[in-house]
Amino acid sequence: MKAVKAIRTPGGLSVRVDPRSAVIVLLLAAAAGAAGVVSIGSGDFPMSFGDVVATLLGDGTPIQEYIVQELRLPRVLVALLVGASLALSGAIFQSLSRNPLGSPDVIGFGQGSTVGALTVIVLFQGGSLAVAGGAVAGGLVTGIAVYVLAWKRGVHGFRLVLVGIGVAAVLTAVIHFLITKADLVDATRATLWMTGSLDGRDWAQVRPLLGMCAVLMPLVFLHGRSLRMLEMGDDAAYALGVPVERTRVVLMGSGVLFISVATAAAGPIAFVALSAPQLARRLTRSPGPNLAAAAVMGAALLMVADWVATHAFGDRRLPVGVVTGVLGGCYLLWLLVTERKAGRI
Incomplete structure (x- = not known):
């Protein structure tokens, strides 16, 4: 059996900690931070790892301060x-649907954000702020539509995935229609924008992303235990005292906002929401949403994919x-083959 430690806080709250999961989280956080420092130090004005760290701590030269603070740090x-937001959205929907293919960019929410942004670009020639607003609005409208269409005495995982795939197909057609109706510049x-x-x-x-994460991440983490119970099925969750539909609505809304705001900030970046939660679960070897x-x-x-995209192919x-x-x-393809061999699809 896995070793799980229970920690009791001064307020009487009991928290269960899996040592392996905690170590994996720390190592991945360190890897993400190191990749970010390496990315900041790369470019036409190269900086060593130590120089980047010193500059971030306020000990850099004026030119280093400008390059790091104004040019490179915001991108990192x-x-x-965006990577964390996409992954959390994927973890939420994969857990709610109890399906590793239940990713928001598979079941229509990513396409909804794309349609919203393209509508602003093609029909209204809006600026970057309007495009971001269109992406968020498109994701939210799609989330509501999928929830309503999938509702039948509750929203069950298999039906959510099927309805989402159907909605994604329709929205993909809308995306192509908008592209064909655009003039050359807008197209x-x-x-x-659609490449991400x-x-x-x-x-x-950075600011709207940071604000969203500051609000939604604690909310989602507080519902982590309920989300894990929902993976066992609605009846089991009801028996354990989870308000199923209310919890599902809160988590689905949070997941839709995560992917909508992330898409608004960086465009539709594919497959991070699909692969990150599954890779995390395999590393931690722990059940639940992780x-x-x-x-x-x-x-x-x-972070690593961005470094590869900007530095691995020369100029x-x-x-x-x-x-x-x-990569996704x-x-x-590997996930589909694995699920097929296991008899789950």
Whole structure:
């Protein structure tokens, strides 16, 4: 059996801690932070690891302070926050659907955000702030539509996935329709946005991401125990005292907001929401949603993918969405083969 420690806080709250999971979370957080420092130090003005750390602590030269604080740090923070947000959204929906394929970019929420953003770009020629608002609105409307369509004396996992896949297919058709109706400039802009990129990200994207994470992450972590019980089925969760539909609505709303705001900040970055929670679960070897491990895994994955996209191909800088799409597509094929061999699909 796995060793699980119970820690009692001064207020009388008992918290169960899995030592292996805690170690994995710390290691992944360290890896994400190290990748961020390496990324900050890379570029036309290279900086050593020590120089970057010193600059972040306020001991850099004026030029180093400017390069780190104004040019490179915002991009790294967006990558970390977007990766964590996508992974948490994936962990929530995979747990609610009790299906490793129940990822928000598979069951329509990512496509909904994309449709919202493209509507603003193609029909209204809106600026970056309006596009971000359109992405959030599109994700929320899609979340409500999927919930309503999947409702039948509750929202069950298998039905949620099937309805979500159907909605995703419809929204994909809408995306193609909007592209064909756009003029050349707007179509080019929309296509570039749809690849998912961290280029040009600044503090204007960091602040709303940070605010969302500050509000939603504690809310989701507080519902972690209930989410784990929901994985056992609605009847078992009811028997254990979980208000099932209320909890499901709170978690689904949080998951939709996570992916909507992340998409608004960086475009539709594929497969992080699908792969990060599964990789975290395999590393921790722990049942349940593994929310903390999934969050730091997503941050580390996107941070490393961004470094690969910008530095592994010489002078040719790729959008990070291209790298995550290739790696995530390979992971999806492996997951499908594994699930098929296990007889689950």
